[in-house]
Amino acid sequence: MKIAKINRELTKQPNQIAFETDPPLTKEVFDKALQMDRAILSQHGLGFQGGCLISARPLHAQAIGQIESSLTTAVKELERLKALAAESNEDFQRRIAAEHRLPLSD
Helix, strand or coil: CEEEEECCCCCCCCCCEEEEEECCCCHHHHHHHHHHCHHHHHHCCEEEECCEEEECCCCCHHHHHHHHHHHHHHHHHHHHHHHHHHHHHHHHHHHHHHHCCCCCCC
């Protein structure tokens, strides 16, 4: 996930900057990144608003790289968890179908 541009509409408060990401940031990704790497996000005073990453202070290039890495790691973890849940659901359906001798539809 990359920090792509500054959202001027949401950058209204002094010393506050709203960053748009590519792909667009979701609350789910932000929360997972915060859960996984609270130190990086808290260190830079980051929040989430209107699909943007909100910073209470200016960010230097190294910080942007760290934040992008944290967000990317969160996206990958969410994808992994969703795949596990889908696999688990599929296993459950197979087990029930086998127990009741029912075919699975497509």
